[in-house]
Amino acid sequence: MAAGRIVPHRTVLRNDVPNAFGTYHDLVRASGSTTYRLGDTFESAVTAYSFPRCTLFDRQLVGVEHRRDPAQIRRDGFEHFHLQVLRSGRMAGGPLGEERTLAPGDALLFDATLPQRTLVADADYVTVTLPRACLDAVLPDARGLHGRILPRNSGPLGAAVLSLARQASGLGVDPGADSALMIADLLASFVGSTRLTGQGRIDEAEIDRSRRLRAELFIDANLGRQDLDVEAVARGIGLSRSALYRAFQRSGGIERAIIRRRVARFRSALLTPYEGRPMKVMAYDFGFASLSHCSRVFKDFYGVAPNRLRGELRGAAGTNAQALRVDRMDAWYRDLNVSPPVSA
Structure with a gap:
């Protein structure tokens, strides 16, 4: 297939934009999470790239909590995984009530079938969303990594995701399967070379x-x-x-x-207009x-x-083709959760 440019979808929101937080809340709700404010200051700059078998979000957020609870899990039935990698700033995440602080370069894997929370004070980070079949093909026990911090110094996973984000706008029209499998393979390598404990930190x-x-x-x-x-x-x-x-x-x-x-x-x-x-x-x-x-x-x-x-x-500016909208987000997540099995 001939290479082509992946069109980015962007939104920039902050306190002085009318209904800014409400707009952001609706966007995130399409992904299966509820959003809450942390403090008085809210800012959001999100650039999204949708590939056939994965979706990448490059985010700069201030004062936001994302939470996925059991009621939401039952309601939407999502089964995908998403991997977060911190580029810089302050954020924490994990299972509900067990959130831990990330260091720059750390990765955090979430299973959409399990409760989870991300707390962002002020952070620049990347999220890659993957269909369950993709991880199951190379890492059948990926569920066991839910909410675990995968440290920067334990392998190339975080660096690979950040590199993918840097190159996203220049990738071809169908890199999604390769990118998703690359990330799945790196996760499998991490499990093979690292023993994770329940505490994970000393x-x-x-x-x-x-x-x-x-x-x-x-x-x-x-x-x-x-x-x-x-x-x-x-x-x-x-x-x-x-x-x-x-x-x-x-x-x-x-x-x-x-x-x-x-x-x-x-x-x-x-990114602020x-x-x-x-x-x-x-x-x-x-x-x-x-x-x-x-x-x-x-x-x-x-x-x-x-x-x-x-x-x-x-x-x-002003072009609907590059606006990040709720209907687009909803379609992306529905597609990710009906993807066919992927061969490793």
Whole structure:
């Protein structure tokens, strides 16, 4: 089949948009989850790519809870899996009442037949939704991974999903089956090489997560500082540099965390239709040394230059073909849950 461009479907919502949260709630409800606000601030920028056998969502969210409870499970009968990978920010997820904090690069697998919750304070993350038959073909006991955090340093799963998100807009018209099976194979490899326990974490890891959260809050509040580095963060939260390095060791390092948050906040601003600042001004506001520096980092993370992304967004303004709508979401999830078996 000839290659073609997959059309992205986008929505950008925030507090000052009329009925913004209600619109987002209805979109997420089509996927089988109920949405609740966390705090006073709500922002949502979602880009979706629908393939024949998987759907990918690239999300930047602030102040949102997604919950799937037993009543919803009985009502819609969905059986798909979805995999979440955190790119940057603060989010937690797991079975109801057992949510755990993710580090950047961590993955989290959910089975739609089981209760679950995701809590997003302020995060940039990717979700890939897969038909059950696809995982059953290579990982019959995938249900046992429901709500488990699959750490970044235990294999290439998270990196592969983030890479898929970067390349999604340039993929051919039917990459879905290959992408879904790739993810299923990586999950199977993870199970083969990693022993997961019910707890999954040790006390020292809990301490590191607490320290990492303190650091991330400080970083988010000080992104515009040109002198924001390891020393500034350690001093700002009253922690030694060695303890700070240890807390971020498995998520790529503190320097990488600062860059991740800068580029994520820049992208969130870029995706906001009401944002009037020139890109050069935004680059400085988020702590980049120059617009060219920002552009290089942005392309490294997202696979497209920021000026190209902004041009595409403006070109798509007002076109129904690229609007993320409830009827589209509903059709995608219905299709995923009636997919035929997949051969490994």
